[in-house]
Amino acid sequence: MARPKKKKNKEIFALGNEAVVEGALLAGCDFYAGYPITPSSEIMEIMAQRLPRIPNGSFVQMEDEIGGLGAVIGASLAGRKALTATSGPGFSLMQEHIGYGCITETPLVIVNVMRGGPSTGLPTSPAQGDVQQARWGTHGDHSIIVLSASNVQECLEMTIEAFNLAEKYRTPVILLIDEITAHTREKITIPNEAEFEVFNRTLPTMPPEWYKPYEETVRGVPPMPAIGSGYRFHVTGLTHDVNGFPTSRPDEVRELNERLFRKIDQFLHDVQIVEEIDTEDAEVAVIAYGTVARSAELAVKQARDLGVKAGLLKLKTLFPYPRKATEKLMYRAKTIIVPEMNMGQISREVKRVNNGQVSVRTINKVDGQIITPAEILKVLTRV
Amino acid sequence: MKNQHLDRFEIRLSGLGGQGILTLGKVMGSGLALGQGYNVTQTQSYGPEARGGASRSDLVISSEKISYPKAESVDLLIALSQEACNMYYRNLKPGGLLLIESELVKQPPVNNFLGLPFTSLAKDKIGLVQAMNTIVLGAATYLLPFAQQKVIRKNLEQILPAKIVEINVKAFNLGYKEAKKNFGDPEELWKANSVVVPDEDTDYDSI
Numbered sequence: 001m002a003r004p005k006k007k008k009n010k011e012i013f014a015l016g017n018e019a020v021v022e023g024a025l026l027a028g029c030d031f032y033a034g035y036p037i038t039p040s041s042e043i044m045e046i047m048a049q050r051l052p053r054i055p056n057g058s059f060v061q062m063e064d065e066i067g068g069l070g071a072v073i074g075a076s077l078a079g080r081k082a083l084t085a086t087s088g089p090g091f092s093l094m095q096e097h098i099g100y101g102c103i104t105e106t107p108l109v110i111v112n113v114m115r116g117g118p119s120t121g122l123p124t125s126p127a128q129g130d131v132q133q134a135r136w137g138t139h140g141d142h143s144i145i146v147l148s149a150s151n152v153q154e155c156l157e158m159t160i161e162a163f164n165l166a167e168k169y170r171t172p173v174i175l176l177i178d179e180i181t182a183h184t185r186e187k188i189t190i191p192n193e194a195e196f197e198v199f200n201r202t203l204p205t206m207p208p209e210w211y212k213p214y215e216e217t218v219r220g221v222p223p224m225p226a227i228g229s230g231y232r233f234h235v236t237g238l239t240h241d242v243n244g245f246p247t248s249r250p251d252e253v254r255e256l257n258e259r260l261f262r263k264i265d266q267f268l269h270d271v272q273i274v275e276e277i278d279t280e281d282a283e284v285a286v287i288a289y290g291t292v293a294r295s296a297e298l299a300v301k302q303a304r305d306l307g308v309k310a311g312l313l314k315l316k317t318l319f320p321y322p323r324k325a326t327e328k329l330m331y332r333a334k335t336i337i338v339p340e341m342n343m344g345q346i347s348r349e350v351k352r353v354n355n356g357q358v359s360v361r362t363i364n365k366v367d368g369q370i371i372t373p374a375e376i377l378k379v380l381t382r383v
Numbered sequence: 384m385k386n387q388h389l390d391r392f393e394i395r396l397s398g399l400g401g402q403g404i405l406t407l408g409k410v411m412g413s414g415l416a417l418g419q420g421y422n423v424t425q426t427q428s429y430g431p432e433a434r435g436g437a438s439r440s441d442l443v444i445s446s447e448k449i450s451y452p453k454a455e456s457v458d459l460l461i462a463l464s465q466e467a468c469n470m471y472y473r474n475l476k477p478g479g480l481l482l483i484e485s486e487l488v489k490q491p492p493v494n495n496f497l498g499l500p501f502t503s504l505a506k507d508k509i510g511l512v513q514a515m516n517t518i519v520l521g522a523a524t525y526l527l528p529f530a531q532q533k534v535i536r537k538n539l540e541q542i543l544p545a546k547i548v549e550i551n552v553k554a555f556n557l558g559y560k561e562a563k564k565n566f567g568d569p570e571e572l573w574k575a576n577s578v579v580v581p582d583e584d585t586d587y588d589s590i
Binding site: 013 | 412413416429451453
């Protein structure tokens with residue numbers, strides 16, 4: 001008897017933005033709300049076509065980005081896996097609700113396609129100016145996960161990852177891509193169901209009358225029922241006790257705030273995703289993310305051809321900043337180069353980890369153009 | 384037919400917003416990527432205007448994994464406006480080919496260029512000025528030594544909406560035919576244009 005033929009994976013020639021949609025749908029996303037903005041609009045356009053065709057899928061165009069993220073939080077509390085996408089100006093509008101998502105521990109994914117700023121800036125040009133805003137944009141001390149993607153296949157993979165981390169740790173996850181990756185078409189492979197993992201939020205198993213919505217657990221992540229499923233569930237942006245009601249008792253306040261950090265910090269090995277290219281013997285290393293990592297990859301290859309022991313650490317998780325991977329790189333390398341399309345938002349983190357061990361060089365470009373391999377190679381070969 | 388091995392072949396399509404540059408890039412890219420199985424990246428850059436601004440699409444085609452997605456030294460530059468031709472000619476690498484819209488680019492920067500009046504061809508022979516970009520696709524397919532006419536045409540039929548397929552296939556065939564008639568053998572073109580770079584070790588005294 002012939003063995004069943006292995007089904008060939010589907011290949012498509014797609015934009016980075018289309019890959020985000022494919023990834024979201026594979027991860028089980030069934031709700032989208034938002035407001036269109038260049039260069040993220042294709043995500044919303046394609047979601048509007050695709051979501052109504054899947055069971056329970058809902059798509060809403062809201063009045064603005066504030067409403068967009070508000071609807072996403074509501075949908076997630078009601079048990080949906082929800083996504084919104086935006087760019088610079090819209091991301092600024094979302095900041096207040098991001099904090100609401102953090103304190104109510106609502107799993108959700110925000111894709112921010114970075115364009116030139118500040119303000120309306122350069123709507124059709126790339127930048128990486130929202131990196132620190134993604135980490136610290138909303139007020140109050142909080143923990144959050146920020147991811148990035150540097151090519152179209154990664155847009156798909158990191159969107160799945162973003163949903164998984166959001167569900168696993170009950171937190172907003174921000175995926176930063178830039179205009180170039182969002183508007184680059186490449187051939188990508190849609191993975192089979194067996195080739196990736198989908199993580200769903202933990203549901204409560206106790207009877208409803210025993211359920212305490214914000215009770216401490218081993219992982220620090222309380223189980224989360226959908227609103228309307230029989231479990232009593234109070235949601236507020238005020239600092240709350242284990243029952244979800246406002247409190248200002250110092251012991252309860254401290255417990256909540258510390259748990260919000262601890263639930264992510266004790267699983268850094270799971271959250272921090274990096275890719276290392278030629279780093280084992282690298283004497284000069286590049287740390288890059290987003291489309292710039294592609295320029296760096298070519299520059300590192302060219303430098304190797306010229307006899308320079310170069311390497312690349314590609315960051316896929318930006319925050320919590322991958323400190324361990326950076327430290328490991330610094331044991332060997334004498335110089336670290338950080339090219340960015342901003343005035344130094346990740347190089348600041350690298351310098352913080354560095355503590356004077358190695359020399360950190362930055363390449364900053366804020367003219368709406370990508371940093372080219374030649375520009376990185378010039379620095380790589382001169383140090 | 385087996386694919387020719389490629390290591391970073393770069394095409395830049397440039398012109399005005401509204402000429403269909405980005406669609407041309409998408410159709411050409413998907414033909415080479417899905418039809419012929421190459422790794423292809425197609426990037427685009429355009430102004431905030433809907434029509435009339437500068438528009439550009441870069442394709443990098445390779446048998447290997449592509450790192451940097453934009454064109455650095457262009458093998459084939461297609462310029463459909465004078466401005467674009469002026470701006471990007473300097474990115475054409477020695478030995479690269481320049482294909483222009485001969486009525487819109489009135490002052491080509493060099494003498495050895497290839498030109499066809501794409502807009503007039505679309506108006507007079509197809510009767511639809513919007514089909515101009517598909518005529519360019521036909522001509523480019525003829526010029527690219529690794530592009531297979533049948534595969535690119537089949538892909539064109541697959542990705543366009545049904546009601547405009549027929550007219551676009553006609554435009555594609557016209558572009559291919561016109562290029563064949565006017566440009567001659569593509570292999571000869573690439574060969575004639577190529578610059579022989581002497582090896583660093585060449586001992587000139589002994590020649």
